[in-house]
Amino acid sequence: MxxxxxxxxxxxxxxxxxxxxxxxxxxxxxxxxxxxxxxxxxxxxxxxxxxxxxxxxxxxxxxxxxxxxxxxxxxxxxxxxxxxxxxxxxxxxxxxxxxxxxxxxxxxxxxxxxxxxxxxxxxxxxxxxxxxxxxxxxxxxxxxxxxxxxxxxxxxxxxYNFTSSMQLSHIVVKDKKTAEKIYEELESGASYSLLAQEYSLDEETKSEGGYLGFISTESQFFPKGYEEIAAKMNEHSYSKPFEADNGIAILYLHRKLPSxxxxxxxxxxxxxxxxxxxxxxQSLDADSLWEKQDIEWIYEKSE
Known part of the structure; x- marks a missing residue:
């Protein structure tokens, strides 16, 4: 492009x-x-x-x-x-x-x-x-x-190709007990974003509700294990707690974009x-296309 x-x-x-x-x-x-x-x-x-x-x-x-x-x-x-x-x-x-x-x-x-x-x-x-x-x-x-x-x-x-990407948020905590407590609150209708702000250990994302953004599936920055979990999820849903590199995580999948x-x-x-x-x-405008076209408008310049 x-x-x-x-x-x-x-x-x-x-x-x-x-x-x-x-x-x-x-x-x-x-x-x-x-x-x-x-x-x-x-x-x-x-x-x-x-x-x-x-x-x-x-x-x-x-x-x-x-x-x-x-x-x-x-x-x-x-x-x-x-x-x-x-x-x-x-x-x-x-x-x-x-x-x-x-x-x-x-x-x-x-x-x-x-x-x-x-x-x-x-x-x-x-x-x-x-x-x-x-x-x-x-x-x-x-x-x-x-x-x-x-x-x-x-x-x-x-x-010109587009690599598949996933838009994710996460909540990371130290132990399974805390993760299960958070999961129960999610099941009861609690806000994922607010729970991330309250519990997540990831200081870089917790203030944004755990938001990680769009991550290419080919990116070296894709957290280990996240892609496998997210691949089985539906959009606009959260995962069950699972073991991650830095603790116990709960993912939220906002959107998947295919390759x-x-x-x-x-x-x-x-x-x-x-x-x-x-x-x-040439600039990308339609001015030159007006030639030989039957166009009348109120701002037409008088000769």
């Missing part, structure tokens, strides 16, 4: 993960969504007060429109245009490629609930498909020799477009 493509994905994710999403309703009010909770506001309703001075929804909305209106509308046009041209040119992005990119993004995340992941997954999939379609549209007419693609694949092909590997033929179109984009030295 090129640096330009990764940067593009990160920028879109930053935009799409803004905490508040505004949607106009049919009755002249708006739904303001914050942390999953919706509240209706009218235009004249106050959304903030600063030392007695009010900011109404209307003022806020006007400021957003004037500051980001053109940028947001252009982004919407770009999305529709890329989708139309991709369909016209029969450009399809492999589900396997999308799965790999989502796995990479997940591996950079903290703990996500099932509902949080479900919301993010749909946005991520749309963003990833858009960026790859855009890259291929920008480079479809740029020739890249088979020899150059094969040379690049021979050198960097493994970097994803590509053959040369599977990854060839993506390497070709990446090499072509680098050769063209």
């Amino acid at each position: 090129s640096k330009k493509l990764l940067l593009g994905i990160i920028i879109i994710l930053l935009i799409t993960n803004i905490g508040m999403i505004l949607v106009w309703s049919n009755n002249g009010q708006v739904d303001v969504k914050n942390d999953g909770v919706k509240r209706k506001f009218s235009n004249k309703e106050v959304v903030a007060t600063v030392n007695g001075e009010d900011i109404t929804y209307q003022k806020w909305h006007e400021a957003l429109k004037n500051t980001y209106g053109e940028e947001k509308l252009k982004a919407m046009i770009d999305r529709i245009l890329v989708q139309q041209l991709a369909e016209k040119n029969r450009i399809k992005i492999s589900d396997k490629v999308i799965e790999r990119e989502i796995s990479l993004l997940l591996a950079m995340q903290g703990v996500l609930s099932r509902s949080e992941y479900k919301e993010l997954e749909a946005d991520w999939e749309d963003d990833i498909r858009y960026r790859y379609q855009l890259q291929m549209l920008l480079t479809e007419d740029i020739p890249v020799s088979e020899a150059k693609i094969k040379e690049y694949y021979a050198r960097y092909g493994k970097h 994803i590997t590509f053959t040369y033929e599977e990854i060839k179109p993506y390497i070709k477009s990446e090499l072509a984009l680098n050769e063209k030295n």
Whole structure:
């Protein structure tokens, strides 16, 4: 994956993960969504007060429109245009490629609930498909020799694969008696994170509820014995106490990410477009695709 493509994905994710999403309703009010909770506001309703001075929804909305209106509308046009041209040119992005990119993004995340992941997954999939379609549209007419693609694949092909990883937390205690007490509390509905903070001997992780993060199954830092235990577990579940190198451990498996590997033929179109984009030295934006398209918008520059 090129640096330009990764940067593009990160920028879109930053935009799409803004905490508040505004949607106009049919009755002249708006739904303001914050942390999953919706509240209706009218235009004249106050959304903030600063030392007695009010900011109404209307003022806020006007400021957003004037500051980001053109940028947001252009982004919407770009999305529709890329989708139309991709369909016209029969450009399809492999589900396997999308799965790999989502796995990479997940591996950079903290703990996500099932509902949080479900919301993010749909946005991520749309963003990833858009960026790859855009890259291929920008480079479809740029020739890249088979020899150059094969040379690049021979050198960097493994970097396109994803190694299986596990997102784990652990509680480590000195003796089996303490571990069994913790297990009984878990069975009674106690919080794993709070128990880790109270009992775990691992000073590096206990303040974070025992969170170890995502660990590649090929990593030398994977604690001995953990992979074998976690392999038999379901996501969002904890293990029974077991002997570990540094005591008695109880694992929590948040998520498993399987290995994803590509053959040369599977990854060839993506390497070709990446090499072509680098050769063209063009930024990953849709501006050049606007040419010869029937696009009208309110920010059109007058001649």
